[in-house]
Amino acid sequence: MLKFLFKGLVRDRSRSLFPILTVFIGVALTVFLYSYLNGFVSDMIKSSAHYNSGHVRIMTKAYSQESNQSPNDLAIIGIDPLIQNVEKSYPDMIWTPRIKFGGLIDIPDRNGETRIQGPVSGMAVDLFSKESRERKFLNLDESLVKGRIPEKPNEILIADDFARRLKVAPGDTATLLSSTMYGSMVMTNFVIAGTIRFGIAALDRGAIITDISDIQKSLDMNNAAGEILGFFKDDNFDSKKAYRIRDSFNEKYKNSEDEFAPIMGALPEESGLSDYMGLIDIASFVIIGIFIFAMAIVLWNAGLMGSLRRYGEMGVRLAVGEEKGHIYRTLILESIMIGIVGSFLGTLFGLIPSYLMEIYGLDLSFLFEKSSVMITGVLHADVTYETYLIGFIPGILATVLGTSIAGIGIYKRETAQLFKELEA
Amino acid sequence: MSNSFLIRTEKLYKKYPMGPTVLVALDNINITINKGEFVGLVGPSGSGKTTLLNIIGSLDSPTEGSAEVLGNKIETLSHQDAAKLRNNHIGFIFQTFNLLPVYTVYENVEFPLLLQDIPPAKRIELVMQALEWVGLADRKDSKPSQLSGGQSQRVAIARAVVKKPELILADEPTANLDAKNSHNIMETMVKLNEELDTTFIFATHDEKVMKYLKRKITLNDGYVQRDENISLNNQ
Ligand SMILES: Nc1ncnc2c1ncn2[C@@H]1O[C@H](COP(=O)(O)OP(=O)(O)OP(=O)(O)O)[C@@H](O)[C@H]1O
Ligand SMILES: [Mg+2]
Numbered sequence: 111m112l113k114f115l116f117k118g119l120v121r122d123r124s125r126s127l128f129p130i131l132t133v134f135i136g137v138a139l140t141v142f143l144y145s146y147l148n149g150f151v152s153d154m155i156k157s158s159a160h161y162n163s164g165h166v167r168i169m170t171k172a173y174s175q176e177s178n179q180s181p182n183d184l185a186i187i188g189i190d191p192l193i194q195n196v197e198k199s200y201p202d203m204i205w206t207p208r209i210k211f212g213g214l215i216d217i218p219d220r221n222g223e224t225r226i227q228g229p230v231s232g233m234a235v236d237l238f239s240k241e242s243r244e245r246k247f248l249n250l251d252e253s254l255v256k257g258r259i260p261e262k263p264n265e266i267l268i269a270d271d272f273a274r275r276l277k278v279a280p281g282d283t284a285t286l287l288s289s290t291m292y293g294s295m296v297m298t299n300f301v302i303a304g305t306i307r308f309g310i311a312a313l314d315r316g317a318i319i320t321d322i323s324d325i326q327k328s329l330d331m332n333n334a335a336g337e338i339l340g341f342f343k344d345d346n347f348d349s350k351k352a353y354r355i356r357d358s359f360n361e362k363y364k365n366s367e368d369e370f371a372p373i374m375g376a377l378p379e380e381s382g383l384s385d386y387m388g389l390i391d392i393a394s395f396v397i398i399g400i401f402i403f404a405m406a407i408v409l410w411n412a413g414l415m416g417s418l419r420r421y422g423e424m425g426v427r428l429a430v431g432e433e434k435g436h437i438y439r440t441l442i443l444e445s446i447m448i449g450i451v452g453s454f455l456g457t458l459f460g461l462i463p464s465y466l467m468e469i470y471g472l473d474l475s476f477l478f479e480k481s482s483v484m485i486t487g488v489l490h491a492d493v494t495y496e497t498y499l500i501g502f503i504p505g506i507l508a509t510v511l512g513t514s515i516a517g518i519g520i521y522k523r524e525t526a527q528l529f530k531e532l533e534a
Numbered sequence: 535m536s537n538s539f540l541i542r543t544e545k546l547y548k549k550y551p552m553g554p555t556v557l558v559a560l561d562n563i564n565i566t567i568n569k570g571e572f573v574g575l576v577g578p579s580g581s582g583k584t585t586l587l588n589i590i591g592s593l594d595s596p597t598e599g600s601a602e603v604l605g606n607k608i609e610t611l612s613h614q615d616a617a618k619l620r621n622n623h624i625g626f627i628f629q630t631f632n633l634l635p636v637y638t639v640y641e642n643v644e645f646p647l648l649l650q651d652i653p654p655a656k657r658i659e660l661v662m663q664a665l666e667w668v669g670l671a672d673r674k675d676s677k678p679s680q681l682s683g684g685q686s687q688r689v690a691i692a693r694a695v696v697k698k699p700e701l702i703l704a705d706e707p708t709a710n711l712d713a714k715n716s717h718n719i720m721e722t723m724v725k726l727n728e729e730l731d732t733t734f735i736f737a738t739h740d741e742k743v744m745k746y747l748k749r750k751i752t753l754n755d756g757y758v759q760r761d762e763n764i765s766l767n768n769q
Contacts, residue, residue: 111648114641121636426632429593430646430693431621433614525616526594529584529705532628 115444124419125444129412130452133509136405137456137501142491143397144500145464149492151390155347157310158381160247164339165203165347166356166376168192172369173336177380180210180336182291186372187334196340200355203342206244207335209234209325213288215268215318216297217276226276230286232318234325247341248319250306256280257304260321265303267319273305280304286318290330298328309488340374352376398504405508406515409445413516422532424520429528438517445513446506453505460501467491540701540733541567541590545599548585548756559585560596561756567735569700572727574744575737577753583737584705586753590735591624591703592616604700621649625694627704627736631686633678633693639665640674643692650697664696668722684715688722695726702726704736708743720746 119126159165169177173184186192193205211232219225236242237260245251250259255270257280266284268276278284279302286298300320307314326332340355342348359374378384417424427437471488548560559582567573575583588594589601592608593616601608604623611619620626625646633642643664647657665671668688678686687707694702704723708716720743727734736743744750752760 114637114645114648117641118636422632423634426634427645428617429591429620429626429628430649431617431619431624432649433617435614436617436649525613526588528593529588529591529626529628532632533584533630533705 111440112443115440116447119444119447125416126448126451129409129445129448129509130455132405132408132412133449133452133505134456134459136401136508137453137505138460140398140401140504141457141460141497141501142464144394145461145491145493145497146467146489147390147394147397148494148497149464149468149490151387152492153490154383154386155377155381156345158383159341159345159347159377160249161308161310161313163375163377163380164206164337165342166340166352166359166374167380168196168338168340168359168372168374169336170370171373174373174375177337180212182209182211182329182331182336183293184370185209185291185331185334185336186338187370189333189335189338192372193338196338196359199359200340202351203340203355204243205338205340206236206242207322207338209322209329209331209336211288211325211329211336213286215276216285216287217278218283218285228272228276228316230272230316230318232286232288232320232325234320234322237319237321238323243341249308250319253306253308255305255307257302260303263321263324264298264300265321266300267304267306268302269314269317270305270307271314272316272318273302278302284318286328288329290328291334292330294330296328296330298324300324347377349376349378394500398500401504402508402511405504406511409509409512410515411512413441413445413513414519417516417519424523425528425532428523428525429532434520434523438520441513441517441520442510445509449506449509450502452509453502456505457498457501461493461497464491464493464497468493538568539566540569540571541565541601541603541735543589543596543599543601546589546596546601547598548582548589548594549597558756560589562599563756563758565751565758565761567733569733570727570731571733571735572724572746572748573733573735574747574750575735575753576739576744576750577759578739581753582756583753585756587703587705587735587737590701591626592619621646622697623700625697625699625702627687627690627694627702627707629706629709631678631683631690631710633686633689635678637677638674639670639676639678639681639689642678642689643696646693646697660696660698661692664692667695667726668692682715683711684718687711687715687719691719691722691726695730695732698730699732701733701735704734706738706740707736708738708740713742716740716742 170184170186173181189207196205211234213230214227215230216224217226235244235248237244245259260266282302284300284302286300288296290296353376356374356376363371363373378387424437468491471490473488543563543565546560546563547558550557550559563586575586577583589596589608590603592603592611595609606619640661643661644657647660662671665674668691670685670688670692673685681689708719711719723734724746726732747764749763751758
């Protein structure tokens with residue numbers, strides 16, 4: 111019977127072509143939108159993890175309460191034993207300390223007088239250790255515009271836009287005015303090694319990047335750091351694992367009254383993305399729902415027209431002794447075949463632009479110039495194994511739904527009229 | 535079974551409400567048809583031939599009275615049981631052939647067997663046999679659109695006989711055919727009736743086919759005007 115139905119679909123294009131086309135278009139759009147949304151989320155997660163919160167992040171309890179102000183007076187002291195400890199407890203992860211700091215940068219003229227000043231938001235990371243992956247996480251090599259990456263102490267990178275505003279170039283001297291961990295003012299001279307552009311508006315305005323040991327020295331933070339970030343070794347955020355690690359770490363310090371006791375947070379809350387991530391999940395649902403609805407309506411109508419065209423066939427089948435329920439089920443079976451073929455083609459063609467967008471990206475950075483969200487201006491799609499399956503949900507559901515409604519007419523058909531109908 | 539009849543109607547009425555009045559399409563029909571008969575229902579247009587065939591074929595049910603077909607009381611059959619009766623025991627032939635246009639001759643004839651869970655090897659055997667009966671084995675891969683009217687009707691006959699039903703019902707099977715094809719079709723049916731002992735009932739007002747009938751039931755305004763056994767009369 112299956113073969114019989116299949117032959118009918120293949121030979122009678124009007125039975126298959128239009129429904130397949132409908133499913134094809136709907137599924138291709140679903141797949142593309144889905145991978146686009148996914149890419150949007152995973153871009154946000156990646157940027158947030160790399161530039162801000164890690165996959166998990168350890169701070170002191172006190173620091174965590176005002177972490178957006180980078181209160182280095184509340185930093186973790188004695189980071190080496192803590193890092194050794196977490197490396198042993200959570201061998202799946204890489205741990206790296208960072209210090210965020212604020213202050214003013216002061217550019218002297220030829221006589222050593224202040225020529226221009228600007229507020230900075232600095233980030234001190236491990237640039238020099240062999241095993242450090244910070245250069246990669248911060249995408250420094252690709253973000254470099256002029257000069258080079260720091261190679262020795264007291265060299266810094268400065269955001270290219272910021273450098274233009276300050277009219278400085280690699281090789282120039284810059285003085286950082288900031289305060290130590292204990293509150294006293296401090297001035298440190300740096301040499302600008304290179305300029306960078308991250309493509310993230312919030313960072314490109316006033317960022318400087320230094321090696322962490324320079325800042326530890328200059329801000330009097332020996333063996334201290336504001337934050338210790340943890341990254342999964344494969345650099346893919348896994349929320350379940352992250353929460354498990356966070357909970358097991360925090361369990362150890364649960365009863366500590368010490369406001370300098372360490373506490374771990376996971377990316378969704380730390381980055382403020384948890385709402386976004388939930389929203390995107392809902393959006394995917396809504397998109398799929400809309401496509402199911404729209405396609406089902408089109409296919410329902412196609413099914414109605416099809417049943418007019420196939421009125422004679424259904425009549426003969428009833429006369430031969432096929433049951434109404436059986437005819438109805440074969441129609442559904444046909445629709446499933448159509449759904450599978452349409453979904454397959456739609457998925458194939460939806461994946462092509464998705465892959466292209468995953469590889470090449472779509473540069474919309476001009477839209478984000480004023481934004482403070484940690485998002486790269488280049489949009490990517492993200493094709494996951496779910497992308498291969500997601501289109502089949504609306505594809506098959508819509509055809510089955512549309513056909514189910516259209517096919518109800520079968521039940522209303524009077525067998526009593528068959529001879530007369532089939533005479534006509 | 536003591537009663538050897540295939541079909542028996544008793545005080546069978548079919549009435550259609552027509553506004554304030556009632557149209558009596560079948561009016562107290564009492565007939566018995568035995569296995570192997572070759573029966574024609576004749577009578578003017580509107581006399582109730584199609585209506586009676588519909589009821590015997592379990593496509594419709596009586597308003598009053600009873601119709602027993604192959605041991606089934608038509609008036610009490612459910613949808614499903616009626617479909618089962620048609621599927622297993624009754625073949626239909628229509629005036630306009632009604633072949634499925636997207637399928638080949640072979641596939642059209644095979645279709646009733648697909649509903650019966652018959653194994654493929656057996657299906658091939660039965661279909662080829664049926665096509666040979668009607669003399670169309672060499673056209674098995676043609677599409678209905680490539681056949682003449684007479685050939686199409688022979689395919690329809692093959693489709694009706696392929697499952698070897700006890701009963702074949704035909705409503706004006708020769709109405710759309712010329713004289714030569716009409717005779718051919720009637721000869722094919724007579725042959726099947728004699729070789730397979732299949733019971734045939736058809737409605738017709740085609741004078742050409744009258745001479746093939748072994749029994750002629752004449753309807754008029756819904757009642758049986760005459761019921762004559764021709765083969766006996768002629769002997
Ligand atoms: N569904 C229906 N509703 C109302 N009246 C009907 C219906 N079906 C048939 N009739 C009436 O019943 C009567 C018998 O009709 P039937 O179709 O059985 O005639 P017939 O002998 O087959 O005629 P023909 O030779 O023209 O095919 C006719 O008067 C017809 O109008
Ligand atoms: Mg009629």
